[in-house]
Amino acid sequence: MKNLLVIYFLFFSFLSFSQTSDQIIAQLITKINLVKDYSVKASIKADIPMIKILPVNATIYFKQKDKFKVVTKGIAILPKQGFTDVSNFLSKKGSYVCVDGGTKVLNGILTNMITVIPTVENSEIILAKLWIDTKRKLIIKTDLTTRGSGSVTIDYQYAAQVAYGLPDQIIFTVDVKKFKMPKSVSGNVNQSNAKTSQKKTGTITIKLSSYVINKGISDEFFKKKN
Amino acid sequence: MLVRNTYNEFIKIIAKPRSYIGLGVLTALIFVILFAMKADGSSFISFVTSSFEQTLTFNGNILNGNLIAFIILQMLIVHIPLLVALVTGDLISGEAAMGTIRMLATKPISRTNIVLSKFIAGAVYTLILTLWLAFLALVVVKWMFGTGDLIVLNSNGLIILQEQDIMWRYLCSFFVAYLALLTVSSLSICLSAFAENSIGPIVSTMGIIILFTIIGSMDVTVFDSIKKFLFTTHMASWRSFFEDPINLKDIWQSILILILHNILFVVIAVLKFNKKDITS
Amino acid sequence: MDGPIIEVKNLSKKFGTFEAIKDVSFSVNKGDVFGFLGPNGAGKSTTIRCMLSLIAPNSGTIAIFGKNLANHRTQILKNIGCIIEKPDFYRYLSAEKNLEMFARISGRDSSKKEIQEMLEFVGLDGRGKDKVKGFSHGMKQRLGIAQTLLHKPDLIILDEPTTGLDPQGIIEVRNLILRLKTEQQKTVLLSSHQLSEIEIIANRMVIINKGKSMIEGSVDALVNEQDLLLQIDVSDHQNAMKAIELEFPALHVKHLHGAIIEIALEKEMVPKINYFLVNKGFSIHSLEPKRKLEDFFMKIIQE
Numbered sequence: 180m181k182n183l184l185v186i187y188f189l190f191f192s193f194l195s196f197s198q199t200s201d202q203i204i205a206q207l208i209t210k211i212n213l214v215k216d217y218s219v220k221a222s223i224k225a226d227i228p229m230i231k232i233l234p235v236n237a238t239i240y241f242k243q244k245d246k247f248k249v250v251t252k253g254i255a256i257l258p259k260q261g262f263t264d265v266s267n268f269l270s271k272k273g274s275y276v277c278v279d280g281g282t283k284v285l286n287g288i289l290t291n292m293i294t295v296i297p298t299v300e301n302s303e304i305i306l307a308k309l310w311i312d313t314k315r316k317l318i319i320k321t322d323l324t325t326r327g328s329g330s331v332t333i334d335y336q337y338a339a340q341v342a343y344g345l346p347d348q349i350i351f352t353v354d355v356k357k358f359k360m361p362k363s364v365s366g367n368v369n370q371s372n373a374k375t376s377q378k379k380t381g382t383i384t385i386k387l388s389s390y391v392i393n394k395g396i397s398d399e400f401f402k403k404k405n
Numbered sequence: 406m407l408v409r410n411t412y413n414e415f416i417k418i419i420a421k422p423r424s425y426i427g428l429g430v431l432t433a434l435i436f437v438i439l440f441a442m443k444a445d446g447s448s449f450i451s452f453v454t455s456s457f458e459q460t461l462t463f464n465g466n467i468l469n470g471n472l473i474a475f476i477i478l479q480m481l482i483v484h485i486p487l488l489v490a491l492v493t494g495d496l497i498s499g500e501a502a503m504g505t506i507r508m509l510a511t512k513p514i515s516r517t518n519i520v521l522s523k524f525i526a527g528a529v530y531t532l533i534l535t536l537w538l539a540f541l542a543l544v545v546v547k548w549m550f551g552t553g554d555l556i557v558l559n560s561n562g563l564i565i566l567q568e569q570d571i572m573w574r575y576l577c578s579f580f581v582a583y584l585a586l587l588t589v590s591s592l593s594i595c596l597s598a599f600a601e602n603s604i605g606p607i608v609s610t611m612g613i614i615i616l617f618t619i620i621g622s623m624d625v626t627v628f629d630s631i632k633k634f635l636f637t638t639h640m641a642s643w644r645s646f647f648e649d650p651i652n653l654k655d656i657w658q659s660i661l662i663l664i665l666h667n668i669l670f671v672v673i674a675v676l677k678f679n680k681k682d683i684t685s
Numbered sequence: 686m687d688g689p690i691i692e693v694k695n696l697s698k699k700f701g702t703f704e705a706i707k708d709v710s711f712s713v714n715k716g717d718v719f720g721f722l723g724p725n726g727a728g729k730s731t732t733i734r735c736m737l738s739l740i741a742p743n744s745g746t747i748a749i750f751g752k753n754l755a756n757h758r759t760q761i762l763k764n765i766g767c768i769i770e771k772p773d774f775y776r777y778l779s780a781e782k783n784l785e786m787f788a789r790i791s792g793r794d795s796s797k798k799e800i801q802e803m804l805e806f807v808g809l810d811g812r813g814k815d816k817v818k819g820f821s822h823g824m825k826q827r828l829g830i831a832q833t834l835l836h837k838p839d840l841i842i843l844d845e846p847t848t849g850l851d852p853q854g855i856i857e858v859r860n861l862i863l864r865l866k867t868e869q870q871k872t873v874l875l876s877s878h879q880l881s882e883i884e885i886i887a888n889r890m891v892i893i894n895k896g897k898s899m900i901e902g903s904v905d906a907l908v909n910e911q912d913l914l915l916q917i918d919v920s921d922h923q924n925a926m927k928a929i930e931l932e933f934p935a936l937h938v939k940h941l942h943g944a945i946i947e948i949a950l951e952k953e954m955v956p957k958i959n960y961f962l963v964n965k966g967f968s969i970h971s972l973e974p975k976r977k978l979e980d981f982f983m984k985i986i987q988e
Contacts (some may be wrong), residue, residue: 229562249464253554506775
């Protein structure tokens with residue numbers, strides 16, 4: 180009897196926890212959908228092997244579901260995946276399953292780790308691990324494995340725009356194993372040694388401030404070239 | 406008398422149609438590049454950033470005047486030296502072919518002065534060509550494509566230089582580029598002192614540049630010791646101004662070697678021309 | 686300046702193994718029109734080029750205006766005007782521009798007015814702005830003379846100046862040279878194949894052959910040492926020859942061709958022969974002295 184009660188308790192705990200994963204994701208999507216569009220000032224600092232670039236200021240524009248534009252006087256480097264892909268991926272209900280991964284404390288915040296596995300073929304994201312602050316409905320960390328761009332880890336920090344779930348700092352850690360400089364591309368006959376990157380990862384830190392949220396951005400704006 | 410004869414040399418260069426061929430071809434080449442960039446510059450940018458595009462995106466005005474000016478400067482390796490040699494290779498041998506060297510050499514002006522005035526005129530022509538290149542690359546191109554940060558690819562990776570940090574680099578690099586072209590000019594004039602026709606010195610100059618460039622690019626141990634002394638190895642040293650950090654020691658070494666080559670070519674030409682029997 | 690204006694001593698030059706000139710010596714006095722004679726390949730151009738420092742001799746000395754050429758080249762060349770073979774100019778420049786450029790480095794500034802006057806002097810007025818590439822050979826030769834004289838040199842060296850000129854051109858050049866001598870007291874060294882010109886213009890000459898100077902001296906003295914050759918177109922030339930040989934046994938008579946006979950004699954004998962033949966009833970159709978210099982020249986170079 181006692182064993183039956185234990186089994187019964189574990190079964191319903193599991194059942195209630197699985198539901199919680201989907202619910203958590205659903206709550207997350209609801210929060211994400213609060214933001215129809217935004218613009219934000221960004222300071223982008225890239226620390227990537229084989230790339231030398233000073234911090235760059237830019238303005239980032241976003242509009243649901245996946246319109247994204249970066250306006251900068253200079254040249255800004257951003258990861259190919261990770262900016263809008265997570266919210267876009269999560270918004271497609273029914274195209275993934277969620278698996279509970281337990282809890283973890285990250286930077287003093289208790290998070291639930293949920294693994295999201297796409298169920299559709301040809302999804303660019305093969306696997307997504309999310310560490311979610313369930314209390315505030317915020318993603319603290321994401322670990323994306325993509326088909327064409329390798330892995331990218333994203334760490335989020337929040338401050339002023341917690342209510343909208345918009346971070347004030349994002350740190351991308353990208354996979355740079357594949358970077359290789361061919362000799363002939365450089366065009367400098369005086370530098371004959373081809374180099375390959377020694378480090379396996381690089382980081383891009385984006386500090387975000389002065390959000391302008393839900394003020395309306397036309398679709399035409401995203402089509403126009405800078 | 407050196408000043409007077411140099412003035413005469415300027416008059417001759419200005420009057421010769423081939424002097425304008427160099428400027429015309431340079432202008433045409435640049436506008437071909439500009440047209441290509443306007444039409445399909447994004448393909449070129451993909452070529453530059455292809456190694457990174459799997460993981461990263463590059464946002465902003467990449468295809469701007471600064472990048473195109475850089476592409477244009479790359480032509481220094483082969484194309485512009487030919488345009489320089491086309492005029493300067495003819496300075497002594499062209500007169501021998503025409504017969505006017507005979508008239509010139511019977512004037513009360515030393516053979517050394519005759520040769521030096523040609524070197525000076527050649528240097529000024531090369532300077533005009535370089536300044537025209539600089540004007541087209543830094544002014545006209547920027548007017549057409551705007552300015553922005555510069556993305557440079559070398560074998561160490563990508564460097565992105567900020568707009569406000571670029572102009573001084575270009576000015577320095579054009580100075581070194583001029584020194585490189587001046588070396589080509591001096592070489593062709595030196596070879597011209599040995600010839601009695603125009604084509605020989607021009608073809609020989611280009612042949613030497615191509616040969617030395619090939620030797621300089623081969624990863625063969627036997628050539629390692631001589632590479633640093635070849636002037637072609639240092640013709641591309643203008644690119645060093647687009648590194649971060651800039652290796653000043655290497656740049657100064659290149660400048661010194663180019664200057665020494667210029668002096669060597671002048672000395673050889675003066676010695677040869679002084680001893681030459683003018684029988685044409 | 687005392688002494689000769691040009692003094693060449695033992696001048697030699699080899700090109701590889703070929704000895705172009707060997708021990709050539711001669712001197713030119715102030716005011717001379719000096720003829721420099723020799724067949725093709727004799728070494729005339731080589732000698733003149735040595736004098737103008739176009740070629741470095743292997744041995745020998747050249748002194749011009751009393752100064753050694755090797756040590757005073759620039760100073761000497763300031764006072765020399767020359768044409769070597771055909772004058773060459775910058776074809777893409779005008780006649781005026783060419784003269785300006787050469788004047789600029791000739792050691793004496795020439796104004797635009799002087800250039801215009803010189804163009805007029807050589808018969809090229811109105812053609813100053815035309816590019817030289819459109820000039821005929823004769824026009825280039827005139828321009829060459831203009832270039833030679835523009836900076837008012839004391840010594841003029843002309844290497845085959847009448848080559849390629851038409852008869853009128855030849856006469857004009859000859860007259861110009863004479864004017865330079867008589868009106869401007871210039872010294873002229875003239876190399877030419879036109880023996881008649883040398884005979885007419887030059888007062889002194891040297892004959893050079895196979896790289897060696899053969900004989901030097903006054904034209905009159907050298908030429909007049911030789912007999913006059915008189916060619917007579919006479920009726921019944923055979924009997925005329927016999928009659929002359931009988932009357933004047935010292936004279937050598939030969940038949941040239943047709944009715945023309947040739948007699949070598951002194952100038953004073955010409956009227957006597959004429960009188961004798963007429964008196965003997967022979968008809969004289971023409972009486973012509975042959976150019977002696979040509980004969981003298983051929984004799985020298987065949988020695």
